[in-house]
Amino acid sequence: MKVTQGQFSFLPDLTDDQIRQQAQYAIDKGWAVSVEYTDDPHPRNTYWEMWGHPMFDNPDAAAAVFEVNECRKAHGSKYIRVIAFDASPGWESIRMCFIVNRPAQEPGFRLVRQEGEGRVVRYTIESYAVREPEGARYV
Template sequence: MSGMQDYKSSLSDTGSRKFETFSYLPPMTDEQIRQQIQYIVSKGWNPGIEHTEPENAFGHYWYMWKLPMFGETNVDAILDEVESCRKAHPNNHIRLLGFDNYAQSAGAAMVIHRGKPV
């Protein structure tokens, strides 16, 4: 049998928690985040930004940062909003979503910034 890696994750260690597929990979670089935003825009999805405290990431709803950016196609404008959210809530996790109008669901969701517990 192949050697499977055990990803140690616990409720008491908020930095170890896994949220979605990308959280099992190394953190995304700024360029990789830009590429993910470009993908969301290229699919015609509406970008949305959410945030929450690390200790509440599993048991609570995430807070919406403003409204979803309906029809926004400028990647730099979306990145500016991500940065504004990060500056306003530096200790929070920040999640990027791509809302699909046709399927009426999130076509993409990924944590792009991990905050530090206070």
């Protein structure tokens, strides 16, 4: 199962040149580009680990691709994404986000049913990856 989060998630994986073009688009808009990684891609897990520092004053997208490749060397078996943060007043949030690296095998998610008092039934989504401890997933 392919995790579909962020932009371009239904497309084939982006090449380094396509990553550079998207990063350059973000830079041209004045957005700060950052690289993040995780081994828990749950849709509500918005706090991924940041790789390096945000590139606020970076005029060249080649540096973003360099950071992606450095992150791949260290965390190639995890999910890696590129985000673009718009710091302009009124936005101050992520404007663009896309996955640039995936584990070789993506185990997917399962629906967990929880029954409460009376007829209350709650459902949550749980990643199969969280069965393993952090750092041992996707090895």
